[in-house]
Amino acid sequence: xxxxxxxxxxxxxxxxxxxxxxxxxxxxxxxxxxxxxxxxxxxxxxxxxxxxxxxxxxxxxxxxxxxxxxxxxxxxxxxxxxxxxxxxxxxxxxxxxxxxxxxxxxxxxxxxxxxxxxxxxxxxxxxxxxxxxxxxxxxxxxxxxxxxxxxxxxxxxxxxxxxxxxxxxxxxxxxxxxxxxxxxxxxxxxxxxxxxxxxxxxxxxxxxxxxxxxxxxxxxxxxxxxxxxxxxxxxxxxxxxxxxxxxxxxxxxxxxxxxxxxxxxxxxxxxxxxxxxxxxxxxxxxxxxxxxxxx
Amino acid sequence: xxxxxxxxxxxxxxxxxxxxxxxxxxxxxxxxxxxxxxxxxxxxxxxxxxxxxxxxxxxxxxxxxxxxxxxxxxxxxxxxxxxxxxxxxxxxxxxxxxxxxxxxxxxxxxxxxxxxxxxxxxxxxxxxxxxxxxxxxxxxxxxxxxxxxxxxxxxxxxxxxxxxxxxxxxxxxxxxxxxxxxxxxxxxxxxxxxxxxxxxxxxxxxxxxxxxxxxxxxxxxxxxxxxxxxxxxxxxxxxxxxxxxxxxxxxxxxxxxxxxxxxxxxxxxxxxxxxxxxxxxxxxxxxxxxxxxxxxxxxxxxxxxxxxxxxxxxxxxxxxxx
Numbered sequence: 178x179x180x181x182x183x184x185x186x187x188x189x190x191x192x193x194x195x196x197x198x199x200x201x202x203x204x205x206x207x208x209x210x211x212x213x214x215x216x217x218x219x220x221x222x223x224x225x226x227x228x229x230x231x232x233x234x235x236x237x238x239x240x241x242x243x244x245x246x247x248x249x250x251x252x253x254x255x256x257x258x259x260x261x262x263x264x265x266x267x268x269x270x271x272x273x274x275x276x277x278x279x280x281x282x283x284x285x286x287x288x289x290x291x292x293x294x295x296x297x298x299x300x301x302x303x304x305x306x307x308x309x310x311x312x313x314x315x316x317x318x319x320x321x322x323x324x325x326x327x328x329x330x331x332x333x334x335x336x337x338x339x340x341x342x343x344x345x346x347x348x349x350x351x352x353x354x355x356x357x358x359x360x361x362x363x364x365x366x367x368x369x370x371x372x373x374x375x376x377x378x379x380x381x382x383x384x385x386x387x388x389x390x391x392x393x394x395x396x397x398x399x400x401x402x403x404x405x406x407x408x409x410x411x412x413x414x415x416x417x418x419x420x421x422x423x424x425x426x427x428x429x430x431x432x433x434x435x436x437x438x439x440x441x442x443x444x445x446x447x448x449x450x451x452x453x454x455x456x457x458x459x460x461x462x463x464x465x466x467x468x469x470x471x472x
Numbered sequence: 473x474x475x476x477x478x479x480x481x482x483x484x485x486x487x488x489x490x491x492x493x494x495x496x497x498x499x500x501x502x503x504x505x506x507x508x509x510x511x512x513x514x515x516x517x518x519x520x521x522x523x524x525x526x527x528x529x530x531x532x533x534x535x536x537x538x539x540x541x542x543x544x545x546x547x548x549x550x551x552x553x554x555x556x557x558x559x560x561x562x563x564x565x566x567x568x569x570x571x572x573x574x575x576x577x578x579x580x581x582x583x584x585x586x587x588x589x590x591x592x593x594x595x596x597x598x599x600x601x602x603x604x605x606x607x608x609x610x611x612x613x614x615x616x617x618x619x620x621x622x623x624x625x626x627x628x629x630x631x632x633x634x635x636x637x638x639x640x641x642x643x644x645x646x647x648x649x650x651x652x653x654x655x656x657x658x659x660x661x662x663x664x665x666x667x668x669x670x671x672x673x674x675x676x677x678x679x680x681x682x683x684x685x686x687x688x689x690x691x692x693x694x695x696x697x698x699x700x701x702x703x704x705x706x707x708x709x710x711x712x713x714x715x716x717x718x719x720x721x722x723x724x725x726x727x728x729x730x731x732x733x734x735x736x737x738x739x740x741x742x743x744x745x746x747x748x749x750x751x752x753x754x755x756x757x758x759x760x761x762x763x764x765x766x767x768x769x770x771x772x773x774x775x776x777x778x779x780x781x782x783x784x785x786x787x788x789x790x791x792x793x794x
Contacts, residue, residue: 247638264639285639360640362581362655363647363771389770395643396499397654399526400769402518403500414579428525430517 204318207283207305214300217324218278222271224291225263225282228304229254230451231312232280235319236328242274250445250453266290272297278322280304306450308375309340316452332452339455343379343462350381351472353465356406356433357384361421363395372450380462381469382408402428408468409433410461412444436471440464476743483750487535490754494531494761495523499768533656533718534760534774535753536663538725540715542752543669545726546744547708550684551701552612558727559712562619565721566626567596568713572720573633573645583657585648586717593713596626601705612687612701651722651775653760662714666753669707670746676700677742684739724778725752728786735789755782 203213221240223229229248232241238253246262248254260274261267263285271279276299281291283305295301302322306312313333320329355377359365367374369387377384385404386394401409409431411421422439425431433439442464446457496507500522509515510523544559552561559565571592575585604610604618634645647654673680679700682690687697712726729752733744759777766772 265635360644362585362644363652364654365643386769391770394770395647396769397526397764397771399522399764400499402522402526403769405518420581428521430521 202322202324204302204321206301206303206318207311207315208303210303212278212300212302212322214278214322216277218322220274220276221278221280221323222260222274222276223248223280224260224266224286225304226250226254227306227449227451228280228282229257230449230453231304231315232319232323234329234332234452235316235323236325236332237319237323240323242276243271250449250451268293272299278302280319306372307370308372309337309379309454312450312452312454313337336452336455340379340458343455343459347379347381347462347465350466351469352381352383353468353472354385354404354407354432355382355465355468356386356401356404356409358409358411358421359393361424364398364401365393365395368392368394372454373447376447376454376458376461377410377465379458380465382461382465401425402431405431406433407436407472408438408440408465410440410442410464412448413441415444417441436468438468438471440468476740479737479743480746480750483747483754487750487754487757490757490761491531491535494534494757495527497761497765498522498527499764529659530653530656530760531757532659532663534653534756536659536666537653537656537715537719537722537753538729538756539666539749539753540662540711541722541726541756542729542748543666543673543745544708544711544715545752546730546741546748547673547704547711548726549730550680550741551704551708552616553684553686554612554616555731556727557616558723559708559715560721560723560726561623562596562600562615562709563623563626564593564596564600564709564712565716566623566630567599568593568716569649569721570626570629570633571595572648572717573630573637576641576645576648577633577637582655585655586657589720590713590717593709593716596622597706597709597713610698610701615705647773648720650773651720651778652773653719653763654771656718659718662718665711665714666749669711670749673707673745674742676703677740677745680704680741680745681739684741719774722756722775722778724775724782725756728782729755732782732786732789735793 203211206212219240220242221232221237223232223241223244225245226248229244230250232238233251241257243258243260244254246259260270268290271294279294279299279301281301281303283303291301304315306315313336317329317333320326357366357373359367366386368389369384371392374384374387385406386396409422409425413421419441422441425434425439428434442461446453496502496504502519506515506519507523510519541559548557548559568589572585572589575588600619600622604615637645679695682693682695683700691697730748733747733751737743737747759781760774762777763772763774
């Protein structure tokens with residue numbers, strides 16, 4: 178009979194863990210919500226291609242049970258079951274997988290759909306990567322939640338060290354005035370707040386539309402002609418599609434055209450906010466170095 | 473006819489002033505003196521490119537598009553004898569939009585998107601015409617119903633395409649649907665079409681006036697109603713197709729400009745049709761200028777501005793009229 182009391186307490190602790198006792202797996206997400214798990218996540222659903230990449234970087238790739246459409250990197254991500262595309266999630270499929278962690282992305286996923294998932298008791302970790310530091314810390318925190326603290330922290334530190342190296346190398350370089358073309362019809366660019374904009378500054382470039390208030394402003398050709406950038410960069414519609422760049426050749430008075438500074442930037446390395454940004458940024462820096470040599 | 477020359481002369485003057493204003497304004501700051509220098513063959517190469525290669529074709533495209541839409545709207549209102557009729561009421565813009573969006577989805581750009589939009593508009597026209605003809609007789613109310621239902625069908629296909637498209641493609645598609653002149657090409661064909669159609673319908677002005685009162689009265693007064701209605705339908709469709717394939721579906725111009733002019737000038741088609749060409753063109757030139765400069769160097773879709781300019785003007789005229 179003496180043991181009953183002890184058994185009771187043990188049962189209580191096992192069935193209703195007290196917050197203070199099991200709080201060791203907590204991380205703050207991009208929306209400043211504290212996400213706490215009682216055990217490392219074992220069944221993770223990723224709701225954007227970027228989130229999938231960050232989870233793989235954090236060493237949690239083998240914990241993924243479903244990903245969103247277009248999750249094509251690393252290659253093994255493409256083989257995972259899909260739970261709809263980022264804008265329109267298949268809620269039923271997600272809930273049926275009984276995930277213990279869902280990783281969402283503020284710029285693509287619908288907050289109301291995620292609220293429904295959260296209401297069913299599934300923890301949601303929101304990603305909001307705006308800076309290189311955000312990317313690194315997202316990997317670190319996903320590492321914590323998936324029980325790969327060391328992997329996550331190590332890769333995050335490597336990434337930041339690589340970024341710092343680029344910063345040291347290029348921050349004193351001669352500024353190159355850059356126009357980065359996101360889309361052609363309508364003509365769109367990015368400002369200094371956007372990650373690509375940050376990469377351009379890191380490489381010693383100066384974005385001619387960096388001061389505009391909107392993150393992805395829609396501009397006119399006229400504004401580009403007036404700004405007269407030294408280099409025009411674009412991700413193109415595909416990785417080898419130079420059509421948008423070649424169109425600028427009809428304005429030979431543009432400095433970028435006169436110096437033949439029209440460069441295609443591999444879009445998958447720079448347009449997703451993941452650890453591959455380091456490779457993309459270092460390519461961007463080399464490209465700007467080439468443009469600088471022609472000034 | 474002589475009583476008409478004064479209002480038309482005034483409209484010509486206003487349109488020329490507005491076009492002058494339009495080519496002098498933009499995100500790059502140029503003075504009127506700079507503009508004048510470029511127009512008289514001077515100016516720096518940059519100024520010449522800005523004005524002659526970017527602004528002038530765009531201003532002329534805006535004028536042609538607005539003129540085509542307003543004339544098409546006036547014709548549709550006569551044909552359907554319905555004040556709510558506009559160039560898009562029979563689903564033509566829907567067909568054009570489906571053509572344009574499919575081309576964009578396939579990764580095409582520029583003239584191929586315009587061509588695809590034009591093909592879509594013609595397909596929509598023939599579809600409505602064939603279905604409205606049906607097995608029975610061809611009446612304006614039957615045409616209207618067929619067109620409205622076909623338009624709803626196009627609307628569903630547009631929504632489907634938007635839902636299936638990758639997120640990267642969406643801004644371009646939405647700008648097309650809202651109406652956007654940034655990718656309008658050479659304005660010459662559209663301007664020629666506008667002049668041609670105005671010249672063609674002017675001799676028909678009297679018959680159109682009679683038709684606007686009703687087909688029975690028109691028939692009683694010796695107008696051959698059926699061929700005239702077909703001609704109006706075909707003309708309005710070609711005008712709208714040309715406008716839509718240049719600048720996407722810019723709303724409002726085709727509905728409101730003819731009404732505005734009727735409130736001011738009276739309902740004589742011989743005056744209203746050329747006045748529509750001038751006033752519709754001017755409205756769109758003004759709206760496009762604003763769209764380019766309001767938050768320059770950022771750009772707005774012109775469809776937003778046409779409605780923002782047109783709604784208060786129209787309400788004022790309506791309120792003032794008896």
